[in-house]
Amino acid sequence: MLVNEKRIHTLNGASAGSGPVVYWMSREQRVADNWGLLHARELAGGTRPLVVAFCLVPGFLGATLRQYDFMLRGLEAVEAELARLSIPFVMLTGDPGREIPGLAARLGAGVVVTDxxxxxxKQAWQGDTAGSLGVPLIEVDGHNVIPARQVSAKQEYAARTIRPKIHRLFGEYLEEFPELTPQRITDPELGLELAPVDWRAVRGSLRVDESVGPVALPAGEAAGRAALDRFIAERVEGYAGDRNDPNADATSRLSAYFHFGQLAPQRAALAAAASGRGEGQEAFLEELVVRRELSDNFCLHNPHYDSLRGAAPWALKTLDEHRHDPRPHLYSHEQFDAARTHSRLWNAAQTQLRASGYMHGYMRMYWAKKILEWSATPEEALETVLALNDRYQLDGRDPNGYVGALWSVAGLHDRAWKTRPVYGSIRYMNENGCRRKFDVDAYCERWEAAERG
Ligand SMILES: Cc1cc2nc3c(=O)[nH]c(=O)nc-3n(C[C@H](O)[C@H](O)[C@H](O)COP(=O)(O)OP(=O)(O)OC[C@H]3O[C@@H](n4cnc5c(N)ncnc54)[C@H](O)[C@@H]3O)c2cc1C
Known part of the structure; x- marks a missing residue:
């Protein structure tokens, strides 16, 4: 088998038919290094047609034009790359729980594979699809180096508890990807009328907030791969020392490519592991694999991943004990959104986010902790953090975002610290800490200048 069978999980009990194989592309929006697509290709073999489908939901969890634009640019590249391999690409629009079974029925599909x-x-869409398909719906984990269902059967407490499990399984799963072979069956033999996607019509069908516009970051798997190659060649060496300096441009900037599946985290892990860049390589693998896969573990096992109910009892207790502490400053969601606080540093971080679709990882922690300190309640703070994160970050609506927000506001995967007003024993951060790590004034000047245009 091309794909380790422990990556594969069947979502219903239906029996397979002999018709075409459909790969329902969802989280992994790429052709290369894609375990789900490889598995579908293997099931199709030399005799059954393989069709790749993507179902576009015209308005998704408050996503804005910024995120849709990046995703659609990536999917246009997917269509072109699949065409080179004679694999048809179908763009559906609507509710995936209805559209995917509808396509499978029209094609007489024998099996559907997804991410x-x-x-x-996503689990609800898959559940609806699994329930109404008369053939198997097979899930393949192409996002985690160690498949999330394999690394642990429960919610892990912290990085320190998942790390040994990941390290133990690294050797088994950190393998090179096989190449995807072209399809030999042509469109007429498929018996389908599969016209190329009309991308203008697709864009016209969007029902999204256009006030948050596209960003210039090149999209698609070739761009993601080029960004990875540049990072490994030029910056991974200094990653351990400089990654907490927002002025240093030391991090990979790969998170949007991972979020939209335009780059396989496993490809990045393979490149880092082969780089021979000592400390930098180790520090990068810790974030890329241990921290990132801890986020998938949390969201898989905790249904309250986007509310305070997902936090640990000690954290809820301490936040509650400090619920009525006077706030040094109090801002509304709108004031935060408009970057109108008293803090030059906080406003600069929010400006970076609004202008570029990306806030540096160190600043994300500071930014979210100050929202806790300056909001009326911890519940309102978490809502504001998630709403702004998901509205402006290109990589928003991601397990990493839900975990980052709960880490900042409610001590998820962290421990209790010295007690303070408002925070209780949740870890505190302040501007002096930032000043010890980097040149705060240079950071502020850069983003104030960007805002002035
Ligand atoms: C409040 C808050 C909100 C966040 N929102 C998001 C989000 O919406 N989407 C998102 O992908 N990440 C989010 N993060 C995690 C992290 O800040 C970003 O992944 C990182 O800054 C992205 O930049 P990079 O690709 O240059 O990271 P690098 O430092 O180059 O790290 C490489 C990769 O490792 C992973 N990674 C790095 N830091 C973390 C972390 N703390 N937790 C989990 N994985 C990590 C990411 O996949 C990242 O692309 C958030 C963190 C906080 C504190």
Whole structure:
């Protein structure tokens, strides 16, 4: 078998037919290094047609034009790359729970393969699809180096508890990807009328907030791969020392490519592991594999991943004890959104986010902790963090975002610290800490200048 069978999980009990294989592309929006697509290709073999389908939901969890634009640019590249391999690409629009079974019925499909995704809405779509398909729906984990269903059967407490499990299984799963072979069956033999996607019509069908516009970051799997290659050649060496300096441009900037599946995290892990860049390589693998896969573990096992109910009892207790502490400053969601606080540093971080679709990882922690400190309640703070994160970050609506927000506001995967007003024993951060790590004034000047245009 091309794909380790422990990556594969069947979502219903239906028997397979002999018709075409459909790969329902969802979280992994790429052709290369894609375990789900490889598995579908292997099932199709030399005699059964393989069709790749993507189902576009015209308005998704408050996503804005910024995120849709990046995703659609990536999917246009997917269609072109699949055409090179004679694999048809179908773009559906609507509710995937209805559209995917509809396509499978029209094609007389014998099996549908799709991507692992721990988020509730994706699992609901998969559940609806699994229930109405008369053939198997097979899930393949192409996002985690160690498949999330294999690494642990429960919610892990922290990085320190998942790390040994990941390290133990690394050797088994960190393998090179096989190549995807072209399809030999042509469109007429498929018996389908599969016209190329009309991308203008697809864009016209969007029902999204256009006030948050596209960003210039090149999209698609070739761009993701080029960004990875540049990072490994030029920056991974300094990653351990410089990654907490927002002025240093030391991090990989790969998160949007991972979020939209335009780059396989496993490809990045293979490249880092082969780089021979000592400390930098180790520090990068810790974030890329241990921290990132801890987020999938949390969302898979905790249905409350986007509310305070997902936090640990000690954290809820301490936040509650400090619920009525006077706040040094109090801002509404709208004031935060408009970057109108008293803090030059906080406003600069929010400006970076609004302008570029990306906030540096160190600043994300500071930014979210100050929202806790300056909001009326911890519940309102978490709502504001998630709403702004998902509205402006290109990589928003991701398990990493839900975990980052709960880590900042409610001590998820962290421990209790010295007690303070408002925070209780949740870890505190302040501007002096930032000043010890980097040149705060240079950061502010850069983003103030960007805002002035
Ligand atoms: C409040 C808050 C919100 C966040 N929102 C998101 C989000 O919406 N989407 C998102 O992908 N990440 C989010 N993160 C996690 C992290 O900040 C980003 O992944 C990282 O800054 C992306 O930049 P990079 O690709 O240059 O990271 P690098 O430092 O180059 O790291 C490489 C990769 O490792 C993973 N990674 C790095 N840091 C973390 C972390 N702390 N937890 C989990 N995985 C990590 C990411 O996949 C990242 O692309 C959030 C963190 C916080 C504190």
């Amino acid at each position: 692992f995704d721990p988020l509730r809405i």
